[in-house]
Amino acid sequence: MNIGALVNYLSEAKIELDPMGNKIIEPLLKWLNAVFRREPASRWVTRPKSSAYYDRTPETSMPLRSTGDVLEAIRGVFQTVQIRFGLLTLNVDTATTAFWTPEKNLIEMLHATSGLPMHQDLEAWCIQYPQRFSSASSRLVGMFFNVKHLKTARNARKVKITRWSVQDAYQIRHTHAFLLLKLLGHFRTAYNITLKYPKLPLVVTKDGHFPVELCYSAPGERYKETLQGAETSDFIRFATAPAFVRFQQIAENVKKLNWPRHRNIVTGQITMPLRWDVGISAAKDWFRLGPSSCAGWGLMYFPGTRNIDDSTLQELAVNMRKSLRELGVGISSDMPSFLRGNPMGDIKALIAELMGKSASVNGGAKPRLLVFLLHQGGDRLYSIIKTVCDTLFGVASQVMVAEKALSLRGQPQYLANLRMNPPPPTFSALSASWDRDCARYTSVTSAQTAKTQLIDDFKAMAKVLLQRYAEKNNGSLPDSIVYYRDGLSEGEFNQILITEAAPLKELCAEYRGNSPKLTVVVCVKRHHTRLFPTERGDKNGNVLPGTVVENNSKTNDIYLVAHPGLQGTNRPTRYATLIDENNLSANDFQRMTNNICWSYARATCAVSIVAPVYYADQACERAKLHVREAEDGTQILGQVHKDLTWSMFWQ
Numbered sequence: 001m002n003i004g005a006l007v008n009y010l011s012e013a014k015i016e017l018d019p020m021g022n023k024i025i026e027p028l029l030k031w032l033n034a035v036f037r038r039e040p041a042s043r044w045v046t047r048p049k050s051s052a053y054y055d056r057t058p059e060t061s062m063p064l065r066s067t068g069d070v071l072e073a074i075r076g077v078f079q080t081v082q083i084r085f086g087l088l089t090l091n092v093d094t095a096t097t098a099f100w101t102p103e104k105n106l107i108e109m110l111h112a113t114s115g116l117p118m119h120q121d122l123e124a125w126c127i128q129y130p131q132r133f134s135s136a137s138s139r140l141v142g143m144f145f146n147v148k149h150l151k152t153a154r155n156a157r158k159v160k161i162t163r164w165s166v167q168d169a170y171q172i173r174h175t176h177a178f179l180l181l182k183l184l185g186h187f188r189t190a191y192n193i194t195l196k197y198p199k200l201p202l203v204v205t206k207d208g209h210f211p212v213e214l215c216y217s218a219p220g221e222r223y224k225e226t227l228q229g230a231e232t233s234d235f236i237r238f239a240t241a242p243a244f245v246r247f248q249q250i251a252e253n254v255k256k257l258n259w260p261r262h263r264n265i266v267t268g269q270i271t272m273p274l275r276w277d278v279g280i281s282a283a284k285d286w287f288r289l290g291p292s293s294c295a296g297w298g299l300m301y302f303p304g305t306r307n308i309d310d311s312t313l314q315e316l317a318v319n320m321r322k323s324l325r326e327l328g329v330g331i332s333s334d335m336p337s338f339l340r341g342n343p344m345g346d347i348k349a350l351i352a353e354l355m356g357k358s359a360s361v362n363g364g365a366k367p368r369l370l371v372f373l374l375h376q377g378g379d380r381l382y383s384i385i386k387t388v389c390d391t392l393f394g395v396a397s398q399v400m401v402a403e404k405a406l407s408l409r410g411q412p413q414y415l416a417n418l419r420m421n422p423p424p425p426t427f428s429a430l431s432a433s434w435d436r437d438c439a440r441y442t443s444v445t446s447a448q449t450a451k452t453q454l455i456d457d458f459k460a461m462a463k464v465l466l467q468r469y470a471e472k473n474n475g476s477l478p479d480s481i482v483y484y485r486d487g488l489s490e491g492e493f494n495q496i497l498i499t500e501a502a503p504l505k506e507l508c509a510e511y512r513g514n515s516p517k518l519t520v521v522v523c524v525k526r527h528h529t530r531l532f533p534t535e536r537g538d539k540n541g542n543v544l545p546g547t548v549v550e551n552n553s554k555t556n557d558i559y560l561v562a563h564p565g566l567q568g569t570n571r572p573t574r575y576a577t578l579i580d581e582n583n584l585s586a587n588d589f590q591r592m593t594n595n596i597c598w599s600y601a602r603a604t605c606a607v608s609i610v611a612p613v614y615y616a617d618q619a620c621e622r623a624k625l626h627v628r629e630a631e632d633g634t635q636i637l638g639q640v641h642k643d644l645t646w647s648m649f650w651q
Contacts, residue, residue: 052095468645480519551574562608
């Protein structure tokens with residue numbers, strides 16, 4: 001390997017935004033990563049080509065109680081060689097992943113995945129609810145297990161679950177000593193084992209069928225599905241740590257890696273100058289673009305296991321009205337129209353009834369805002385409510401979690417965040433501001449090819465947004481456009497110059513007058529770079545909001561922490577400029593990007609990424625709820641009601 005080429009590349013300070021795209025540098029970086037990967041991969045659990053390594057100890061693992069302890073979180077070591085800040089760096093961090101808890105009997109795991117208490121009869125439940133058992137057991141497909149009834153060497157071998165049989169131990173037959181026995185009899189004869197669950201489906205592997213009760217989860221088995229609900233909460237509590245704790249964990253990981261004792265690593269030193277700036281931003285007062293009004297509104301409560309009385313709901317409405325008025329929203333002095341809804345009833349009819357009640361007390365005027373109060377676990381209701389309000393009635397909706405909205409300690413902040421909402425396959429979305437203050441946005445969504453980060457319908461979607469801007473600005477376009485794009489890996493940077501930047505320039509040229517100057521910035525959140533203060537930080541040990549570290553002195557390429565650290569260690573966002581026809585100075589670019597993070601309407605502080613990116617993400621999530629079935633059976637994306645075009649409905 002020509003290490004001299006890498007030294008020269010760094011010395012010349014002409015580093016690309018994506019060094020891995022350089023044909024000379026890419027193989028050198030891959031070789032260095034392979035060298036540093038060899039030793040930890042031989043000691044710890046990892047995956048092919050992964051940069052994360054896991055060693056299960058009492059200090060680095062925690063059972064997820066919400067899963068009945070069949071899942072656990074393990075904190076591991078992350079390590080990769082990268083070119084950052086003009087230097088060749090070895091990036092070390094923590095990485096946390098969910099694993100199946102080893103040596104758990106699969107009977108116990110099925111109880112947990114099905115939500116069935118251990119004292120209840122799993123066989124009877126399986127026979128009575130075969131579809132629910134199938135759903136619970138499917139979560140185990142693909143995992144590896146061990147057995148304990150064979151000789152020691154064979155017990156240690158890991159076997160993979162490929163599927164579940166439709167037959168049980170009474171129906172499957174096995175040849176033993178030239179006799180054809182039912183599997184139930186085979187285990188009694190060969191191993192002196194009487195099966196306790198002979199009526200359960202059998203585990204199918206390439207080595208044959210196994211009774212569930214004889215299978216035990218193998219060590220080092222990563223959980224491949226997405227955690228749900230309380231599982232996610234348990235995981236986050238373990239994975240997040242204050243910055244000063246995260247720093248200690250990283251330092252401990254460096255000790256574990258113990259590079260000096262690696263015989264296959266040749267140490268050296270490459271030094272390059274690093275230029276960096278730190279700036280602090282603070283918002284003392286809320287700015288207002290002008291008074292808003294909400295003449296008619298309604299509140300619907302869906303009871304759960306705990307029922308909330310009318311007086312508590314009236315008090316909540318009073319506090320909501322007070323919170324909105326504090327922000328300058330002119331809301332009716334009257335209480336909202338109120339309705340108790342049946343969670344299992346006709347949600348569309350209930351919303352129509354609530355809108356009718358509100359209109360009847362507001363001179364027939366359509367309500368501007370509907371508020372829905374659900375108990376935790378109301379995901380199904382949330383989806384229905386958003387679909388009906390967005391696509392059928394064209395009314396702004398706000399869903400609140402009862403346990404949070406009624407918490408005496410957390411209610412003021414919860415309502416403060418809610419009041420920032422202006423009342424009124426895979427998916428892609430573009431959001432764009434249309435006012436001079438870059439605070440009011442409109443959005444357009446599209447369904448597209450799965451598993452691609454590029455936007456299939458970019459030109460058509462961008463055209464709609466440009467038309468909407470012109471509609472609000474006397475037919476003209478802005479002098480400048482700054483396009484923030486997220487969701488890309490470094491290897492995809494150059495592709496959007498062809499698929500998105502070029503079509504946007506073509507569209508702008510179609511309008512009369514001068515074509516807007518275009519700046520294209522890629523936002524990257526999926527990385528393991530963390531910033532720690534050398535002196536003053538916040539109470540959790542994070543760098544202060546507004547901290548900027550320049551990654552490249554030749555172009556606007558920065559790591560920015562705009563947001564305060566509410567919990568855990570802040571992850572900076574990388575903003576890398578691909579095109580800059582506006583010739584933004586480093587100071588202007590950094591201040592503009594930081595300020596836009598403060599303009600997010602749903603939060604009372606700065607957020608971790610620029611507001612238009614957040615809005616586009618939310619519009620994508622909302623689009624998932626708008627899919628409906630056409631007459632020919634195909635699924636199509638429902639269009640948002642025209643009354644919500646300018647309302648930022650997706651929040």
